[in-house]
Amino acid sequence: MRIFKAELWNLELILPLFEQYRCEQGMSENAERALSFLANRIHFSESILFIAVDDQQQAVGFVQLYPRLSSLRLQRYWQLTDIFASDNAQRQHIMQALLQKSRDFVSFTQSNLLVVESTPQQREFWQEQGFKLNPNKGVFEVRL
Helix, strand or coil, rough: CEEEECCHHHHHHHHHHHHHHHCCCCCCCCHHHHHHHHHHHHHCCCCEEEEEEEECEEEEEEEEEEEEECCCCCEEEEEEEEEEEECCCHHHHHHHHHHHHHHHHHHHCCEEEEEEECCHHHHHHHHHHHEEEECCCCCEEECC
């Protein structure tokens, strides 16, 4: 498996996965709008998307990070908004690899905080990955 940053020229690779993710979250399929949404996030540098591909160069997962700024901390931190792996047999492995890539990226940007909003069903996963619930903000955080 290989993980790399999505760019405008390779968004078609992630589009089927992104639509599958959205449908699993209860959204209706809209490939044209989804592609435009992703392209705008990248074009305007509003988010970072990492794509995981298998040995056949098929997309098997992605993670999307949004930059946030803290006036109190006087620094940037990152919010993980979307993470998805399509292969049920390898889902845990793919998601852990995407999380590690996210952590590496956050550290590379000289930030030390990654946050994620979570549903009750996902809480155990985030805790297993080293995230801790911030009861004041209702999000899971990991300090790097």
